[in-house]
C-alpha cells in the first residue's frame with residue numbers, strides 16, 4: 001500500500017470560552033516522519049462516529065490528555081482525580097473496541113494507554129501522587145528531557161520494536177493502569193512498579209505511558225513506535241481494491 005492514513009484522536013481545550021479540538025504537532029510530525037498520512041479524528045459525534053472513522057483510516061494514535069472518568073471502570077471519584085471529559089472517553093473507548101474488532105493497529109500514548117486498558121476491561125490508579133517510594137511521574141522538565149528509566153520485558157512486541165532492554169523516557173502522568181485488561185499484558189515497568197507499557201497478544205495494540213512524539217529528535221527508538229504503527233497499518237488497514 002502507499003501511504004497509510006493514520007487517524008490521530010483529537011485532544012480538547014477550552015480557549016477564551018470556546019471549545020477547541022486539536023492534534024499536538026508532535027504526533028502529526030512523527031506520523032509523517034514514519035511515512036503515514038495523518039488526519040485528526042474529532043470525538044464530538046460520539047461513539048457512533050468511531051466505526052465510521054475506522055472506515056477511512058488504516059491505523060490510530062490515541063493521544064495524551066485528561067483523566068478517564070472513574071465510573072467507566074466501576075469506581076467513585078477519589079480526591080486526586082483531575083478533570084474528566086466523558087464525551088471524549090466514550091468516543092475513544094468505542095474507537096479502541098472497534099479497532100480491535102477490525103484488527104486495525106493502535107498506538108496509544110499516555111492517556112491513550114489508560115483509555116485502552118479501561119475500554120478492554122481494566123482499571124486505573126486514579127492518582128499516583130505522593131506515593132511512598134514512588135518515582136517522579138509528572139516531571140517538571142520539558143518533554144524532550146528523558147526522566148525515569150523504563151525496563152522493557154524480553155520477548156514482547158515492544159521489545160522487538162524498540163530493540164532495547166531499558167530506556168529513559170519523559171513522564172507526564174499522575175494516573176496509571178491498575179488491573180490489566182484481559183487480552184493485554186504488561187511489557188514495560190518503571191522501578192517503582194508503575195506499568196509503563198501494555199500490548200495485546202495479537203500485535204495490534206502498543207500502549208506507552210510516556211510521550212514518544214516529544215522525544216523523536218533525541219532518541220531514535222521513539223520513532224520506531226510510529227514506524228511500527230505505519231507499517232502495521234500498511235498491512236492490516238483498509239482493504240484496497
Ligand SMILES: [Mn+2]
Pocket residue numbers: 136137148170171172173190194196209
Ligand atoms: Mn512514568
